[in-house]
Amino acid sequence: MTARTARRPAFAELFTPKLVTVLGEGYRAAHLRADAVAGLTVAIVALPLSMAIAIASGVSPDRGLYAAIVGGFLVSALGGSRFQIGGPAGAFIVLVAATVAQHGVDGLILATFLSGLILIAVGLMRLGTYIKYIPYPVTVGFTAGIAVIILTSQFKDLLGLTLTGPEPGPTVPKVEALVAALPSLNAVAASIAAGVIALVALLRRFRPHWPGFLIAVALAAVAAALLHLPVETIGTRFGGIPQSLPSPALPDLSPARIAALLPAALSFALLGGIESLLSAVVADSMTGRRHRSNCELVAQGVANLGSALFGGICVTGTIARTATNVRSGAHGPVAGMLHSLFLLAFILLAAPLASYIPLAALAGVLAVVAWNMAEKHEFAILLRASRGDALVLLVTFLLVVFRDLTEGILAGFALGTLLFLHRMAQSVEVETGLPLIAEDRADRDGTDGFDPALAGDASVAVYRISGAFFFGAAGTVGAALDRIGEHPRAHVIDLSAVPLADSSAAASIAGFAKRAQRQGAPVYISGARPAVRHLLFVHGARPPLVRYRPVLEDAVAEARAALAGDAPRPDDAGDG
Structure with a gap:
C-alpha cells in the first residue's frame, strides 16, 4: 500500500454507536442534567405528534407511542448520531395508511419488521453512503407531496365531517368525498382545530421555546372534558390507550405473507433510510459533529424490529424532534433514551387523560406539521433554478400526490440521473x-x-x-x-x-x-x-x-x- 492509498475504515470505526463514544469521553452529572432537560422537552413535543401520526396512518394512537418508546430508545442507544431522535414520522403516513388498508394492522407490523431487516443489511453492506445521491429536487418534491397528502387526510377530523362510507385513499377521490360531506361540518370541531393552529402559530411567534403542540392539545382536551363538547375524542373512537407496553410477539413470518408485504417493506426501508440520514445531516449542520451513516442505518433497522415486536409502527429519524433536542442543549444520545422513558412514564401514569383529547386538536397539530414540511421556499427556488430541476421537482411532486410515493421517488430519481448525465456529457x-x-x-x-x-x-x-x-x-x-x-x-x-x-x-x-x-x-x-x-x-x-x-x-x-x-x-x- 502506498502512502497515498486511502485506508479502509475498520468495522469498529463505522459501527460503534455514538453512545459508546460519548460515554468513553467521560459522562458527568452536568451532562446527565442537560440530557434530562432535553429529553423531557423532546418528549413533550413527541407525545401529541406520535399519537396524531398514528391516527392519521389508520391505526390506534398507542401504536405511535410504542414506536416512539421502543424504537426511539434503540435509535439513540445504537445509532451513529449523537443527537438523533427516532420515532414515527409524518413522511410515513401515506405508506402506512396504504399498507393498513390493503393488508391490515398485522400486515403493517410485518412490513415494519421486514424493513428493519432490510435497513440492517443495507447498513452492514455499507450502502448508507449512497443514499446521499438522491437528487435534491426529488427530496423537496416528495416532501412537499407528502405534506399535501397529510393535509388532505386531516380535513375529515379538522372539520368534523361525517362520510357516508370509508374515506378513499387516493387524493382525487378523497377530495371528492370530503366535498360531498361538507354539509355535515361540525362547527365545534372546526373551531377547536382552528384554535389549535392559531395558538401554535402564536406561541411560535412570541414564545418559541414553549411546547406549543402540548399546550394547545392539553387546552383542547380540558375544554372538551369540562364543557362536554360534541366532538370525537381518542376515548370515543379508540377507547383510550393502554397503561402499559404489550408483550413482545413476532409477526406472521410465513413465506406467502412475507412475499405479499415485501414491496411495502422496501418502501419503508427506502424512505426510512433517506429520512434518518437527512435528519442526521441536519443535526451535524447544527452542531459541527459528524454522524456514522451506516451505523445509523443499522440502528434504524434494529429500532424497526423492536417497534414491530411491541406492535408499533415504522420508526425513522425525525428532523423536527432532532432539531428540538439540539436546541434544548442535549449532550449526547442519553437525551434521546430519556425522551423514550418519559413517554413510557406517560403511558404508565397518565394514559387515561389521553381519552379526552379531541381528534380535531390532533388534526390541527398535523396541519401545522404538514405546512412546515412543505419546504415552500425551496420549492419556489427550484422552480426558478432551471427547467431540468423544475421538471424533476414537479414530476416527483405530482406522482407522489396523485399516484404513489414510491413511483414518485423512482421517477424523480430516474429523471434526475438522466439530467445529471446530460449535464456531464455537455461539460x-x-x-x-x-x-x-x-x-x-x-x-x-x-x-x-x-x-x-x-x-x-x-x-x-x-x-x-x-x-x-x-x-x-x-x-x-x-x-x-x-x-x-x-x-x-x-x-x-x-x-x-x-x-x-x-x-x-x-x-x-x-x-x-x-x-x-x-x-x-x-x-x-x-x-x-x-x-x-x-x-x-x-x-x-x-x-x-x-x-x-x-x-x-x-x-x-x-x-x-x-x-x-x-x-x-x-x-x-x-x-x-
Whole structure:
C-alpha cells in the first residue's frame, strides 16, 4: 500500500454507536442534567405528534407511542448520531395508511419488521453512503407531496365531517368525498382545530421555546372534558390507550405473507433510510459533529424490529424532534433514551387523560406539521433554478400526490440521473489545435485555454479532451474526432484533463485509433492517468496501435520527428 492509498475504515470505526463514544469521553452529572432537560422537552413535543401520526396512518394512537418508546430508545442507544431522535414520522403516513388498508394492522407490523431487516443489511453492506445521491429536487418534491397528502387526510377530523362510507385513499377521490360531506361540518370541531393552529402559530411567534403542540392539545382536551363538547375524542373512537407496553410477539413470518408485504417493506426501508440520514445531516449542520451513516442505518433497522415486536409502527429519524433536542442543549444520545422513558412514564401514569383529547386538536397539530414540511421556499427556488430541476421537482411532486410515493421517488430519481448525465456529457469538450508552447507541461491540469491559430504543423492533429469521459459523451467525442476535414499524417490525443473514463469512452478511442491506422496515421496519447490508460489497454488501445507519452509536448515532438523520418525507434511500451 502506498502512502497515498486511502485506508479502509475498520468495522469498529463505522459501527460503534455514538453512545459508546460519548460515554468513553467521560459522562458527568452536568451532562446527565442537560440530557434530562432535553429529553423531557423532546418528549413533550413527541407525545401529541406520535399519537396524531398514528391516527392519521389508520391505526390506534398507542401504536405511535410504542414506536416512539421502543424504537426511539434503540435509535439513540445504537445509532451513529449523537443527537438523533427516532420515532414515527409524518413522511410515513401515506405508506402506512396504504399498507393498513390493503393488508391490515398485522400486515403493517410485518412490513415494519421486514424493513428493519432490510435497513440492517443495507447498513452492514455499507450502502448508507449512497443514499446521499438522491437528487435534491426529488427530496423537496416528495416532501412537499407528502405534506399535501397529510393535509388532505386531516380535513375529515379538522372539520368534523361525517362520510357516508370509508374515506378513499387516493387524493382525487378523497377530495371528492370530503366535498360531498361538507354539509355535515361540525362547527365545534372546526373551531377547536382552528384554535389549535392559531395558538401554535402564536406561541411560535412570541414564545418559541414553549411546547406549543402540548399546550394547545392539553387546552383542547380540558375544554372538551369540562364543557362536554360534541366532538370525537381518542376515548370515543379508540377507547383510550393502554397503561402499559404489550408483550413482545413476532409477526406472521410465513413465506406467502412475507412475499405479499415485501414491496411495502422496501418502501419503508427506502424512505426510512433517506429520512434518518437527512435528519442526521441536519443535526451535524447544527452542531459541527459528524454522524456514522451506516451505523445509523443499522440502528434504524434494529429500532424497526423492536417497534414491530411491541406492535408499533415504522420508526425513522425525525428532523423536527432532532432539531428540538439540539436546541434544548442535549449532550449526547442519553437525551434521546430519556425522551423514550418519559413517554413510557406517560403511558404508565397518565394514559387515561389521553381519552379526552379531541381528534380535531390532533388534526390541527398535523396541519401545522404538514405546512412546515412543505419546504415552500425551496420549492419556489427550484422552480426558478432551471427547467431540468423544475421538471424533476414537479414530476416527483405530482406522482407522489396523485399516484404513489414510491413511483414518485423512482421517477424523480430516474429523471434526475438522466439530467445529471446530460449535464456531464455537455461539460466534456474536444479542443483541437492545441498550441505547442513551453507551458504545455503545466497544461496537464486542464485549466489553461488555447488558441487554435497557434498550431504550428497541420500534418499533426492535436486534440485535448477535458472532463469526465463516459458513455454520455463518448458519441460526441467520437464524432468530433471523425469530423476532421483534412487527413492529418499523425494524431495526438491529450487526456491529461480527463479525470475518469468508462468502457464506452475507451472503445471510442480504440475505434478511432484503428481507423487512423488504416489511413497510415499513427496515434499518440499523452497525459493519460493510470486508471484511464488501463481501461484503454483493456479495450485494445495499446502499443503498437497507440503510443503513450507522459506529456503533450513529448508526444507532439515524437510525432513530428517520426513524420520527418529522423525519430528514434519509439518505445512502444509507453512511458510511465
